[in-house]
Amino acid sequence: MALKEVISEFRLYVCNEWISKIPSHRFRNFYYRKVMGFNIGKDCSIHMHCSFDCAKNLIIGTNSVINSRCRLDNRGTISIGENVSVSQEVIILTADHDVDAADFAGRSIGVRIDDYVWIGTRATILAGVTVGKGALIAAGAMVTKDVIPYTIVAGVPAKVIKMRREDLTYDTKYRRLFQ
Template sequence: MLLFLDKIRHNAGFSKIISFFGYFYLAFWNHIFNKVPSYAFRNFVAKHIYGLKLGKSSNIHFGVTLLSPWRIKIGDNCNVQMHCLLDGRGNLIIHNNVDITLGVKIFTEQHNINSANYDTVKKEVVLHDNVVIGSYSLILPGVTVSEGAVIAAGSVVPKDIPEYVMAAGNPAIVKSDRNKEINYKLNFRRPFH
């Protein structure tokens, strides 16, 4: 049903009606459901009502904003911490054991500033296994963060990041290598988050 609505919303006759109900539908998650202090409730609603693909032992924390959640796939043992924004409009793929820390924003759609009509451009974002995205970082459309990479807090990532490195800054650049021996599995839950 959600994919059908997404396809017909570009039809001029349905556009305004579908947009209204789509935003209304999504507003329940972004303003009500995401604030319920229960992982089980939020995970259930995100998966079964909004079509988010959420792997085993993965968690959506309190206050996470979702855009087009039916186009977001999150693997196993992932952690999406408080006040993050996940944009699925251009497809967002998060592999296994990924830690998306406090306040991270991941966008898959942006405006083309050179377009006469200010059209939008959608580009898929992929986060591979064992990636860590530091607090308040910004991942821009079309970026792939390769396996084991760490993005330092407050970074802006406009281009791909290679595997097992630590990148930081605006724009993010590689600062150092990361240990390739990763043995942990994420399963981070705080009461009432």
Template structure:
């Protein structure tokens, strides 16, 4: 289900999000409550996201998502423990991406006005192929991380990161280029 970039509490789609969220919560709980084989993990995540999770992709538990239906994950990815995907605005992850433990991808922001705080601004996150997010990285709404980029541990990504660059800090800043075959 596609949602507009701005979702008001009075919009019919706002209530639809909670129906989908509530339907997915028992699946997420079952997913995280006990050990599963890699095949079982992919099958459960396919059910949660509504999209096939490639056999070459590995996702460690626990894994959290608040919505689930707006996540797309490429081939040969590894998502480490305690990842949190706040995906109402959409999250796409390219092929061969590495996502470190405790990574948080957030696609929702609230309106600043006190009387409209329940209204939402949505911004898709696009992680292109061959990206590596270090441990405890947070990516905010509307960000694209370019192909082959590396985001250092504990970084906060609040703007687009160009391809083949290393970015670190809070907010993340590009500090150097990454060679395609560098060690």
């Protein structure tokens, strides 16, 4: 294993095992921006115990919140808009294996989450999905394909259950002390 690869793996280890457990948004965001190369907007918060699969490839817009214990598989790019609320224990995957490949080839396909999206606790979003503006992903949903703007989806696999209002103007800027 090359020295560069060892350093990269160590940086990721420090991020997931040490930095994510420090109860300071300011300190964690500093590390995420400067060491991991994440593009994190103003007034964003990534709460404690979140884990990442690589450095870079993470873009988060202004006022968005990633609650605790989320797994962000950012081997393919994860782009999160403004005023997005990602609830606890959400999993966003960007990498998988090609089921049609004889050699079990891996692949990375980015995920895009537009502004004003709300993702419920323990939802899972699979590689290649786009979640449209204002959509709501219910707790525990398994999102396997694109979600149309302003829809509410639930279930496994996620299906549209109703529409959400389109005049959303809220701020999701949210920080808890020691989170």
